[in-house]
Amino acid sequence: MAHIHGRKTRSGHGLLGDMDFTANTDRRKAHPDELDTLHREAIDWIVRLTSGESTVEDAERLKVWRARSMDHERAFRRASTAWRKTGGAATTAPHAPRMSRRLFLAGAGAGGALAAGWAGVSLGLLPGFGQIMADYSTGTGEQARIELPDGSTVDLDGASALDAKFTNASRGVRLITGAAAFELAPDARSFQAVIGSGEITARNAAFVVTMSAGSTLVECMRGTVDVTCNGSVRLTAGQRTSFDAAGLSAPEAADIATAAPWRQGLLIFENRPLAEVVADINRHRHGRIVLTSSTLGQRRVDGVFHLARPDEIVTNLANSLKLRLIELPGGLSLLA
Template sequence: MGKETTDPLVIEALEWLVRLRDDKAGEEVRRAFQTWFDQSEAHVAAWEHAQAFWKRFDIVQPEIESIRNSQKFLNRRNLLLGGGAALVGTGGLYAISRSDLFADFVTDIGERRTWTLADGSLIELGSYSALSSNFTETSRQFELHRGEGFFDVAAASKRPFSVNAAGGTTHALGTKFNVKYVGDLVTVTASEHAVMVRVGASSPAKIEQGWQLSYSKSGLGNVTRVDLGSIEAWRQDRIVFQDVPLRRVLTELERYRQGRIILTSKSIGDIPVTAIFSTKQPEEALQTIADTLPIRILHATKYVSFVYSV
């Protein structure tokens, strides 16, 4: 998204823009903004960038609606301001192809599905997930492109079962395990028996039943004990958070609703959240967070919501 998301002053300007659009903003807020605005020419330029960025939403929204209505096979979130998946410029809106576009198993936003494989194994995918498969006579390999999957593996000692995600591989040593790939983080949980996780050239880590680890490009994290009921709550259309940073909670909620949720302040992203939400009511969950934490939410358009501090 360019300068709008990397320049700290532009981010500050966006937060001021959001505050000023709030119906509850009083004269004190306006005076504070004027003080900020008058500090330097850089602040003025940042304000202009923020205004241009905001106006872009109104331009993008009708194009997104048109594309969604005419091309159902395209991934909706790929068309929206995220991860380099869309570009908005003089030529309009361009969708960039993704490796998950022709995945074998796909769920839409808010959808949860289960498949039975030819070998008897079961795969359940959560909201907004995509999985590719490569079955051969000697192996059962999968690639999780995004989202979350629960795997109940049928025994076949001569055909190893593994799931790749973000450069790491989870090998089934038993029956059941869960893999979640959201943002740049992959989290693997052993639900029954054990799994082995390997990332790059690092030594593999064994995860026993009831334990979990996460990994990213920086390598493997620590193995920790977890409550399996909470981890697998998504299979009963619930998500459970226990002292989870707000930024991760919002990223999770994005998987269950249309559009983006943008934090205007890094500091509020660290606020811990403990709650249980229904995946069928993501808007109510978002509002509950706003009602219980020192934050507010401004829905700029149907597809973009800003979260900012009170």
């Protein structure tokens, strides 16, 4: 099984707590009856998470349960894998997660402005189910380095999630959300990365993928990568392309020095839509920024923000665009 080495003194699934399975887990061999019990408990967690009634408190309790031992973690992974293989994602009722009483009360003071400003907007108060069920994931503001079975490494950005599937004949991953930097090990097997409606194929190469609100950016750092989405392009080192449901953009020059700036503790935006900027910031900063209108999301942004000073990011963003900042309970910030 691949090891995941976390940054900021953590390792393991970022969304699910600071779990160090190499040092702090119960190493004793579990009795078969205990494993059966864990399997049933893991299934109960899957049922609860897919019920449409899960709360933030449920996510916190799951974090504690998975961190109890490697047997707990393995049981949950097996249950989640079985759930996906049986098509559970397609058959689960599409209920929105229920807001817990604690979070509901925290936001109750927003009144009519809250309802008007956030109509149709996902607040992201709960991690997505895909993130919870992923093979590897990070929480808001966390980063992790993943070692894949073939020797390749993946730097996973904040609030990101990745599934991996390796066989004797293939190497493959699926980036569910967020951003990741891939450093591929030489191998006779091609490496395939599925990202939304697109796919990346490479062998001995390095590339960065950033999923945003409306599109996905691919930057080639080393070697060559083929990107497919209603067409295909080949990128060489120092080139980038973006894609959405409509297809691919033409390759253009990329600044390798500024690719994946989050690895250096920075967020760098050049002529980016505000909606994408906000989505990116929300992955790195605890709390939530919400735009009160879709028109605001179309405004273009240039700027450099320091992740070590997260409280300054929203204020600087509002000041630079001359927007009104409304701070609400629960770490919610409206930009109007």
